[in-house]
Amino acid sequence: MNPAALSAQHLEPITAYIGVGSNLADPVHQVTSALNHLEAFPETRLVARSHLYRSPPFGHLDQPDFINAVAHIETTLDPEALLAELLSLEQAHGRVRLFANGPRTLDLDILMYGTECRQNARLTLPHPRLAQRSFVLLPWLDVAPETLMIPGQGTIAKLLANCPGPLALPL
Numbered sequence: 001m002n003p004a005a006l007s008a009q010h011l012e013p014i015t016a017y018i019g020v021g022s023n024l025a026d027p028v029h030q031v032t033s034a035l036n037h038l039e040a041f042p043e044t045r046l047v048a049r050s051h052l053y054r055s056p057p058f059g060h061l062d063q064p065d066f067i068n069a070v071a072h073i074e075t076t077l078d079p080e081a082l083l084a085e086l087l088s089l090e091q092a093h094g095r096v097r098l099f100a101n102g103p104r105t106l107d108l109d110i111l112m113y114g115t116e117c118r119q120n121a122r123l124t125l126p127h128p129r130l131a132q133r134s135f136v137l138l139p140w141l142d143v144a145p146e147t148l149m150i151p152g153q154g155t156i157a158k159l160l161a162n163c164p165g166p167l168a169l170p171l
Contacts, residue, residue, distance in 0.1 A: 013045070013074035016082065017144065019109040019127070019136050020069045022093075027067035028052060028171070030093055030106050035071055041085045044075040050139035055168035058133065059101025068135040068168060070111065072143040079113045083123055086110065111136060117151050126150050131159045135168040 018038065022030035031052060039046040050070045057063045075082055086108040093106035112126045119125075130136045131153055137160040140148075146157035153159060 011076065013043075013076055014114040015047075016073050016075055016113045017111040017140060018071040018073060018086065019107075019111050019130075019139075020071060021066050021107040021135065022105055023057065023064045023066040024103050024105045025094065027064075031067050031069050034089060034093065034106055034108060035069060037089055038071050038073060041073075041075070041077070041082075043077055044073055044082075044085075046071060046073055048072040048143040050142035052171040053135055053139050053168040054171055055135035056166055057101070057103075058135075058165075060099070060103075063103040066135060067171070068139055070136065070139040070143055079110060079116065079118070079123055079125060082113070083110060111140065112150060115151050126153065131162070132164060134160065134163045134165065137163055138168045138170075 020031050020034050035046070035049045038044065048071070053068045055066050055068055057066060077085065090106045090108055095104055095106050109127050110123065110125060111130055116125050127136070130150070137156055140156050141160070144156060146155060148156050150156065150159065
């Protein structure tokens with residue numbers, strides 16, 4: 001367990017959604033393994049996992065397609081402790097950050113944490129670019145109602161209807 005998680009807990013579980021993606025080192029295995037590991041996080045329960053989706057790369061285009069999913073969890077970890085656990089899991093899967101939007105073995109993002117809105121050097125909630133990414137919105141619909149309101153942005157269904165770019169495809 002990450003030491004930060006020991007002192008960073010809420011009394012009641014908070015609903016959170018985690019974006020999971022990979023395009024290196026057997027991406028289907030990387031994403032599936034990460035989803036399985038989420039359940040082992042302290043004070044965290046995996047409620048649901050989406051189907052897997054394939055999407056073209058975003059930003060830097062000269063790289064393999066991505067496999068993406070979204071996990072619905074309940075946790076008493078605060079957002080920073082949850083982020084620390086996610087970063088630790090990325091590192092355990094061999095994540096190396098060479099440049100923005102580059103290839104990766106595993107990418108884990110907190111998409112939404114309850115109804116919390118915050119922005120600091122380490123974390124912005126809800127995720128600042130989720131409205132532009134069908135590879136987040138489509139799998140999110142697998143694990144949350146289309147009427148789920150994203151603070152300051154609208155419903156998942158509305159965001160998806162206005163989402164630019166190619167749609168992610170189910171595997």
